Amino acid sequence: MLSNSISFIDYINNINQAKKDLLENGEVLYLPLHEFLHDVLIQLLTDKPEESISNGLYISREKIFCLEKILNFSLLKQNDWLEVLEKIIHILDKEKHKLTNISAEQQSIASPFQYNAKTSTYCSKCKQQAEHGSQLNKQDDDNVFLLINLDFAYKKTEYKNSSLISLIEKSMYQQIEDYTCSYCTLKNYILKTKDTTFDLKGICLNTDLRDTFNVDFTTKYQVKTTLIKRKDIIDYPRLIVFNLNRFAYNYSGISNRDTSTYFNFDKEMILNNTIYQLNTLVKHSGNAKIGGHYQVFNKKPVVLKERVDGEIKYRLKHTPVTEETKSLKNSKDIDLGDKLNKDYWLINDDNVKDKSLMLDINPYDSNMIVGLVYERIT
Structure with missing residues:
Protein backbone atom coordinates (compact mmCIF):
# COMPACT_ATOMS: atom_id res chain seq x y z
CA MET A 1 0.00 0.00 0.00
CA PHE A 113 1.17 10.40 8.97
CA GLN A 114 1.68 13.06 11.64
CA TYR A 115 -0.90 15.84 11.93
CA ASN A 116 -2.34 18.35 14.41
CA ALA A 117 -6.02 18.68 15.28
CA LYS A 118 -8.30 20.40 17.77
CA THR A 119 -11.60 19.06 19.08
CA SER A 120 -14.47 21.27 20.20
CA THR A 121 -17.92 20.25 21.48
CA TYR A 122 -21.06 22.38 21.42
CA CYS A 123 -24.81 22.04 21.98
CA SER A 124 -26.96 21.85 18.85
CA LYS A 125 -29.67 23.99 20.52
CA CYS A 126 -27.91 26.77 22.40
CA LYS A 127 -24.52 26.52 20.60
CA GLN A 128 -22.71 26.79 23.93
CA GLN A 129 -19.26 25.19 24.09
CA ALA A 130 -18.01 22.63 26.58
CA GLU A 131 -15.76 23.89 29.35
CA HIS A 132 -12.11 24.46 28.44
CA GLY A 133 -10.06 21.36 29.17
CA SER A 134 -13.22 19.29 29.50
CA GLN A 135 -13.29 15.56 28.82
CA LEU A 136 -15.74 16.31 26.01
CA ASN A 137 -12.99 18.17 24.14
CA LYS A 138 -10.44 15.42 24.61
CA GLN A 139 -9.00 13.97 21.43
CA ASP A 140 -10.31 10.54 20.47
CA ASP A 141 -6.90 9.53 19.13
CA ASP A 142 -3.26 10.38 19.64
CA ASN A 143 -2.73 12.04 16.25
CA VAL A 144 -0.47 9.22 15.09
CA PHE A 145 -2.29 9.16 11.75
CA LEU A 146 -5.37 10.75 10.22
CA LEU A 147 -8.03 8.10 9.67
CA ILE A 148 -11.26 9.28 8.05
CA ASN A 149 -14.16 6.82 8.35
CA LEU A 150 -16.81 6.81 5.62
CA ASP A 151 -19.82 4.66 6.48
CA PHE A 152 -21.02 3.39 3.10
CA ALA A 153 -23.00 0.55 4.70
CA TYR A 154 -25.47 2.83 6.52
CA LYS A 155 -25.55 5.97 4.37
CA LYS A 156 -25.96 4.68 0.82
CA THR A 157 -28.26 7.41 -0.51
CA GLU A 158 -26.31 10.22 1.12
CA TYR A 159 -23.00 8.95 -0.21
CA LYS A 160 -24.28 8.42 -3.74
CA ASN A 161 -25.26 12.07 -4.00
CA SER A 162 -22.26 13.67 -2.27
CA SER A 163 -18.78 14.69 -3.33
CA LEU A 164 -15.74 13.29 -1.57
CA ILE A 165 -14.89 16.68 -0.07
CA SER A 166 -18.37 17.01 1.46
CA LEU A 167 -18.09 13.49 2.90
CA ILE A 168 -14.78 14.43 4.50
CA GLU A 169 -16.30 17.55 6.03
CA LYS A 170 -19.23 15.56 7.43
CA SER A 171 -16.88 12.94 8.90
CA MET A 172 -15.30 15.64 11.06
CA TYR A 173 -18.57 15.91 13.02
CA GLN A 174 -19.73 13.38 15.60
CA GLN A 175 -23.15 13.49 17.28
CA ILE A 176 -23.80 12.57 20.93
CA GLU A 177 -27.51 12.03 21.40
CA ASP A 178 -29.70 12.49 24.49
CA TYR A 179 -27.32 14.73 26.47
CA THR A 180 -28.55 17.02 29.26
CA CYS A 181 -27.24 20.50 28.49
CA SER A 182 -26.60 22.62 31.59
CA TYR A 183 -27.05 25.92 29.74
CA CYS A 184 -30.37 24.88 28.15
CA THR A 185 -31.56 23.44 31.49
CA LEU A 186 -30.77 26.60 33.46
CA LYS A 187 -32.36 28.77 30.76
CA ASN A 188 -35.49 26.57 30.87
CA TYR A 189 -35.62 26.92 34.66
CA ILE A 190 -35.39 30.72 34.46
CA LEU A 191 -38.12 30.94 31.80
CA LYS A 192 -40.55 28.72 33.70
CA THR A 193 -39.98 29.98 37.26
CA LYS A 194 -39.20 33.64 36.43
CA ASP A 195 -36.35 33.30 38.93
CA THR A 196 -33.92 36.14 38.10
CA THR A 197 -31.41 35.33 40.82
CA PHE A 198 -29.46 33.09 38.43
CA ASP A 199 -27.23 34.36 35.66
CA LEU A 200 -26.53 32.46 32.44
CA LYS A 201 -23.17 34.19 32.04
CA GLY A 202 -20.27 31.77 32.27
CA ILE A 203 -22.49 28.66 32.07
CA CYS A 204 -21.18 26.01 29.68
CA LEU A 205 -23.08 23.03 28.33
CA ASN A 206 -21.48 20.72 30.92
CA THR A 207 -21.34 23.02 33.98
CA ASP A 208 -22.23 21.11 37.14
CA LEU A 209 -25.33 23.02 38.26
CA ARG A 210 -25.79 20.99 41.44
CA ASP A 211 -22.45 22.16 42.82
CA THR A 212 -22.94 25.75 41.66
CA PHE A 213 -26.59 26.28 42.63
CA ASN A 214 -28.62 24.96 45.54
CA VAL A 215 -31.50 23.96 43.26
CA ASP A 216 -32.36 20.57 41.74
CA PHE A 217 -32.56 21.25 38.00
CA THR A 218 -32.11 17.70 36.80
CA THR A 219 -35.67 16.40 37.14
CA LYS A 220 -38.29 18.98 36.26
CA TYR A 221 -36.35 21.41 34.10
CA GLN A 222 -33.68 19.33 32.37
CA VAL A 223 -33.38 19.72 28.60
CA LYS A 224 -32.13 16.86 26.45
CA THR A 225 -30.18 17.85 23.38
CA THR A 226 -27.65 16.62 20.82
CA LEU A 227 -24.00 17.48 21.23
CA ILE A 228 -21.86 18.12 18.16
CA LYS A 229 -18.23 17.10 18.50
CA ARG A 230 -16.17 18.79 15.81
CA LYS A 231 -12.63 17.94 14.78
CA ASP A 232 -10.64 20.74 13.15
CA ILE A 233 -7.45 19.74 11.35
CA ILE A 234 -4.84 22.42 11.99
CA ASP A 235 -1.98 20.76 10.08
CA TYR A 236 -2.82 18.05 7.57
CA PRO A 237 -0.44 15.08 7.19
CA ARG A 238 1.33 14.06 4.02
CA LEU A 239 -0.61 10.78 3.98
CA ILE A 240 -4.33 10.48 4.74
CA VAL A 241 -6.02 7.10 5.20
CA PHE A 242 -9.71 6.50 4.44
CA ASN A 243 -11.68 3.53 5.78
CA LEU A 244 -14.80 2.73 3.74
CA ASN A 245 -17.06 0.66 5.95
CA ARG A 246 -19.21 -1.53 3.70
CA PHE A 247 -20.40 -4.04 6.31
CA ALA A 248 -23.58 -3.61 8.35
CA TYR A 249 -24.48 -6.01 11.19
CA ASN A 250 -27.92 -7.07 12.36
CA TYR A 251 -28.93 -7.96 15.92
CA SER A 252 -27.78 -11.56 15.38
CA GLY A 253 -24.29 -10.38 14.48
CA ILE A 254 -24.61 -11.44 10.85
CA SER A 255 -22.90 -9.09 8.42
CA ASN A 256 -24.51 -7.72 5.27
CA ARG A 257 -22.22 -6.28 2.66
CA ASP A 258 -23.06 -3.16 0.66
CA THR A 259 -22.17 -3.73 -2.98
CA SER A 260 -24.61 -1.24 -4.49
CA THR A 261 -22.76 2.01 -3.76
CA TYR A 262 -20.36 2.97 -6.55
CA PHE A 263 -18.26 6.07 -6.09
CA ASN A 264 -15.86 7.76 -8.50
CA PHE A 265 -13.20 8.81 -6.01
CA ASP A 266 -11.35 11.97 -6.95
CA LYS A 267 -7.87 11.45 -8.41
CA GLU A 268 -6.92 14.78 -6.86
CA MET A 269 -8.57 16.82 -4.14
CA ILE A 270 -7.81 20.08 -2.36
CA LEU A 271 -7.84 20.18 1.45
CA ASN A 272 -6.88 23.38 3.24
CA ASN A 273 -5.36 24.79 0.00
CA THR A 274 -3.25 21.65 -0.34
CA ILE A 275 -3.44 19.23 -3.28
CA TYR A 276 -3.69 15.53 -2.48
CA GLN A 277 -3.30 12.72 -5.01
CA LEU A 278 -4.99 9.34 -4.86
CA ASN A 279 -2.13 6.87 -4.43
CA THR A 280 -3.73 3.63 -3.27
CA LEU A 281 -7.09 1.86 -3.42
CA VAL A 282 -7.66 -1.25 -1.30
CA LYS A 283 -10.23 -3.63 -2.75
CA HIS A 284 -11.88 -6.47 -0.81
CA SER A 285 -14.17 -9.12 -2.22
CA GLY A 286 -16.04 -11.70 -0.18
CA ASN A 287 -18.12 -11.86 2.98
CA ALA A 288 -16.68 -10.78 6.32
CA LYS A 289 -17.87 -13.95 8.08
CA ILE A 290 -16.55 -16.37 5.48
CA GLY A 291 -13.43 -14.51 4.45
CA GLY A 292 -12.36 -12.69 1.33
CA HIS A 293 -9.56 -11.55 -0.90
CA TYR A 294 -7.59 -8.29 -0.87
CA GLN A 295 -6.21 -6.50 -3.91
CA VAL A 296 -4.40 -3.18 -4.07
CA PHE A 297 -4.37 -0.57 -6.83
CA ASN A 298 -1.09 1.36 -6.47
CA LYS A 299 -0.45 4.48 -8.50
CA LYS A 300 2.74 4.13 -10.52
CA PRO A 301 5.55 6.45 -9.48
CA VAL A 302 7.58 8.27 -12.08
CA VAL A 303 11.01 6.72 -12.54
CA LEU A 304 13.93 9.03 -13.33
CA LYS A 305 16.84 7.44 -15.16
CA GLU A 306 20.22 9.11 -14.61
CA ARG A 307 23.83 8.34 -15.44
CA VAL A 308 26.02 8.61 -12.34
CA ASP A 309 29.77 7.92 -12.68
CA GLY A 310 29.15 6.04 -15.89
CA GLU A 311 26.39 3.85 -14.41
CA ILE A 312 22.66 4.03 -15.03
CA LYS A 313 20.74 4.77 -11.79
CA TYR A 314 16.99 4.83 -11.26
CA ARG A 315 15.17 6.85 -8.63
CA LEU A 316 11.58 7.81 -7.98
CA LYS A 317 10.25 11.29 -8.37
CA HIS A 318 6.74 12.66 -8.12
CA THR A 319 5.93 14.35 -11.43
CA PRO A 320 2.25 14.77 -12.32
CA VAL A 321 1.44 13.62 -15.85
CA THR A 322 0.76 16.71 -17.94
CA GLU A 323 1.14 17.68 -21.59
CA GLU A 324 4.68 18.78 -20.77
CA THR A 325 5.69 15.41 -19.31
CA LYS A 326 4.13 13.59 -22.27
CA SER A 327 6.58 15.35 -24.58
CA LEU A 328 9.42 13.99 -22.42
CA LYS A 329 8.48 10.37 -22.96
CA ASN A 330 11.39 9.68 -25.31
CA SER A 331 13.87 11.82 -23.39
CA LYS A 332 17.14 10.28 -22.18
CA ASP A 333 16.66 11.68 -18.67
CA ILE A 334 13.16 10.44 -17.88
CA ASP A 335 11.64 7.03 -18.40
CA LEU A 336 7.88 7.04 -17.94
CA GLY A 337 7.48 3.54 -19.29
CA ASP A 338 3.81 2.56 -19.51
CA LYS A 339 2.71 5.25 -17.08
CA LEU A 340 0.95 7.46 -19.61
CA ASN A 341 -1.34 4.65 -20.73
CA LYS A 342 -1.77 2.57 -17.57
CA ASP A 343 -1.29 4.62 -14.43
CA TYR A 344 -1.83 1.97 -11.70
CA TRP A 345 -0.52 -1.43 -10.70
CA LEU A 346 -3.12 -3.98 -9.61
CA ILE A 347 -1.38 -6.09 -6.98
CA ASN A 348 -2.65 -9.57 -6.10
CA ASP A 349 -1.14 -12.22 -3.86
CA ASP A 350 1.37 -13.41 -6.42
CA ASN A 351 1.22 -11.15 -9.47
CA VAL A 352 1.13 -7.54 -10.58
CA LYS A 353 -0.76 -6.22 -13.61
CA ASP A 354 -0.89 -2.83 -15.30
CA LYS A 355 -4.28 -1.14 -14.98
CA SER A 356 -5.61 2.19 -16.13
CA LEU A 357 -7.80 4.23 -13.80
CA MET A 358 -7.16 7.51 -15.58
CA LEU A 359 -10.72 7.99 -16.86
CA ASP A 360 -13.06 6.43 -14.35
CA ILE A 361 -12.79 4.27 -11.23
CA ASN A 362 -16.38 2.99 -11.29
CA PRO A 363 -15.84 0.20 -13.86
CA TYR A 364 -13.05 -1.16 -11.68
CA ASP A 365 -15.31 -2.42 -8.90
CA SER A 366 -15.49 0.76 -6.86
CA ASN A 367 -18.30 -0.92 -4.90
CA MET A 368 -15.62 -3.30 -3.57
CA ILE A 369 -13.16 -0.58 -2.49
CA VAL A 370 -12.70 -0.47 1.30
CA GLY A 371 -9.62 1.71 1.72
CA LEU A 372 -7.94 4.75 0.18
CA VAL A 373 -4.60 6.49 0.72
CA TYR A 374 -4.07 10.05 -0.48
CA GLU A 375 -0.66 11.74 -0.58
CA ARG A 376 0.11 15.45 -0.44
CA ILE A 377 1.85 16.70 -3.55
CA THR A 378 2.07 20.46 -2.83
Missing part, protein backbone atom coordinates in the same frame (compact mmCIF):
# COMPACT_ATOMS: atom_id res chain seq x y z
CA LEU A 2 2.76 2.45 0.86
CA SER A 3 5.54 1.24 -1.42
CA ASN A 4 4.62 3.88 -4.03
CA SER A 5 4.54 6.78 -1.54
CA ILE A 6 7.41 9.22 -2.00
CA SER A 7 6.94 10.70 1.49
CA PHE A 8 6.90 7.23 3.11
CA ILE A 9 10.05 6.17 1.23
CA ASP A 10 11.81 9.40 2.24
CA TYR A 11 10.77 8.89 5.87
CA ILE A 12 12.11 5.32 6.01
CA ASN A 13 15.36 6.45 4.36
CA ASN A 14 15.75 9.36 6.79
CA ILE A 15 15.30 7.07 9.80
CA ASN A 16 17.81 4.63 8.33
CA GLN A 17 20.37 7.42 7.81
CA ALA A 18 19.80 8.70 11.34
CA LYS A 19 20.54 5.22 12.69
CA LYS A 20 23.79 5.13 10.71
CA ASP A 21 24.80 8.53 12.13
CA LEU A 22 24.19 7.25 15.67
CA LEU A 23 26.24 4.14 14.97
CA GLU A 24 29.18 6.28 13.83
CA ASN A 25 28.97 8.09 17.18
CA GLY A 26 29.04 4.82 19.10
CA GLU A 27 25.27 4.62 19.71
CA VAL A 28 23.43 1.39 18.82
CA LEU A 29 19.67 1.53 18.29
CA TYR A 30 17.44 -1.33 17.19
CA LEU A 31 14.31 -0.33 15.27
CA PRO A 32 13.05 -3.70 13.98
CA LEU A 33 9.98 -2.56 12.01
CA HIS A 34 11.79 0.32 10.31
CA GLU A 35 14.59 -2.06 9.39
CA PHE A 36 12.17 -4.66 8.03
CA LEU A 37 10.34 -2.12 5.84
CA HIS A 38 13.64 -0.64 4.68
CA ASP A 39 14.75 -4.11 3.51
CA VAL A 40 11.44 -4.61 1.67
CA LEU A 41 11.73 -1.23 -0.08
CA ILE A 42 15.29 -2.05 -1.14
CA GLN A 43 13.94 -5.17 -2.85
CA LEU A 44 11.22 -3.16 -4.54
CA LEU A 45 13.33 -0.16 -5.54
CA THR A 46 16.21 -1.85 -7.28
CA ASP A 47 18.00 -0.45 -10.32
CA LYS A 48 14.92 -1.19 -12.44
CA PRO A 49 11.87 -0.85 -10.17
CA GLU A 50 9.44 -0.96 -13.08
CA GLU A 51 10.71 -4.47 -13.89
CA SER A 52 11.16 -5.88 -10.38
CA ILE A 53 7.63 -4.96 -9.29
CA SER A 54 6.21 -6.69 -12.37
CA ASN A 55 8.15 -9.84 -11.58
CA GLY A 56 6.73 -9.89 -8.07
CA LEU A 57 8.26 -9.55 -4.60
CA TYR A 58 8.46 -12.65 -2.46
CA ILE A 59 9.34 -12.48 1.21
CA SER A 60 10.65 -15.60 2.90
CA ARG A 61 8.61 -17.40 5.55
CA GLU A 62 11.34 -16.67 8.10
CA LYS A 63 10.98 -12.93 7.50
CA ILE A 64 7.20 -13.18 7.83
CA PHE A 65 7.67 -14.87 11.21
CA CYS A 66 9.99 -12.03 12.24
CA LEU A 67 7.36 -9.48 11.19
CA GLU A 68 4.71 -11.32 13.23
CA LYS A 69 6.94 -11.08 16.30
CA ILE A 70 7.43 -7.35 15.72
CA LEU A 71 3.69 -6.75 15.31
CA ASN A 72 2.83 -9.25 18.07
CA PHE A 73 0.07 -11.03 16.17
CA SER A 74 -0.39 -13.61 13.45
CA LEU A 75 -0.71 -12.16 9.98
CA LEU A 76 -2.42 -15.34 8.79
CA LYS A 77 -5.23 -14.87 11.31
CA GLN A 78 -5.69 -11.15 10.67
CA ASN A 79 -8.15 -10.46 7.84
CA ASP A 80 -8.67 -6.74 8.28
CA TRP A 81 -6.36 -4.42 6.33
CA LEU A 82 -6.95 -1.47 8.66
CA GLU A 83 -6.08 -3.43 11.80
CA VAL A 84 -2.71 -4.40 10.33
CA LEU A 85 -2.02 -0.87 9.05
CA GLU A 86 -2.91 0.71 12.39
CA LYS A 87 -0.56 -1.67 14.18
CA ILE A 88 2.28 -0.89 11.79
CA ILE A 89 1.88 2.89 12.06
CA HIS A 90 1.71 2.85 15.87
CA ILE A 91 4.83 0.68 16.17
CA LEU A 92 6.66 2.93 13.70
CA ASP A 93 5.71 5.90 15.88
CA LYS A 94 7.04 4.21 19.03
CA GLU A 95 10.30 3.32 17.32
CA LYS A 96 10.67 6.89 16.03
CA HIS A 97 10.29 8.19 19.61
CA LYS A 98 13.13 5.90 20.69
CA LEU A 99 15.32 7.56 18.08
CA THR A 100 14.37 11.13 18.95
CA ASN A 101 14.80 10.47 22.69
CA ILE A 102 18.41 9.47 22.08
CA SER A 103 19.27 12.24 19.63
CA ALA A 104 17.72 15.69 19.77
CA GLU A 105 19.13 16.36 16.29
CA GLN A 106 16.61 13.88 14.85
CA GLN A 107 13.54 15.79 16.08
CA SER A 108 13.14 17.23 12.59
CA ILE A 109 12.27 13.82 11.11
CA ALA A 110 8.51 13.96 10.74
CA SER A 111 6.29 10.97 10.11
CA PRO A 112 4.25 11.29 6.90
